[in-house]
Amino acid sequence: MQGNWPSASTKYNKSLLRGREVRKMKDLLLESSGKTELEFKQLSTVEIRLIKEEIRSAKKKEEQDLFLVYCAAVSMLVFGLLGILYFMTL
Numbered sequence: 111m112q113g114n115w116p117s118a119s120t121k122y123n124k125s126l127l128r129g130r131e132v133r134k135m136k137d138l139l140l141e142s143s144g145k146t147e148l149e150f151k152q153l154s155t156v157e158i159r160l161i162k163e164e165i166r167s168a169k170k171k172e173e174q175d176l177f178l179v180y181c182a183a184v185s186m187l188v189f190g191l192l193g194i195l196y197f198m199t200l
Contacts, residue, residue: 153161
């Protein structure tokens with residue numbers, strides 16, 4: 111039984127025993143990978159400036175909304191704790 115293990119392992123690992131060269135694999139990957147080139151719409155400097163302003167204003171609004179959410183959460187926490195303390199003293 112023990113004599114069959116080496117032959118069985120070589121039988122199932124034929125792909126590992128063939129021994130491909132690393133250079134061939136690299137060449138194959140480089141040839142078949144192909145690079146994707148992105149093409150962007152050409153914009154004037156005025157259009158780029160408008161897009162940047164829109165992005166900045168949207169980011170500023172998101173930050174303000176997040177600040178309001180944090181303030182609301184903190185105020186609810188504080189008033190909740192104060193309410194608990196108030197009812198505990200009664």
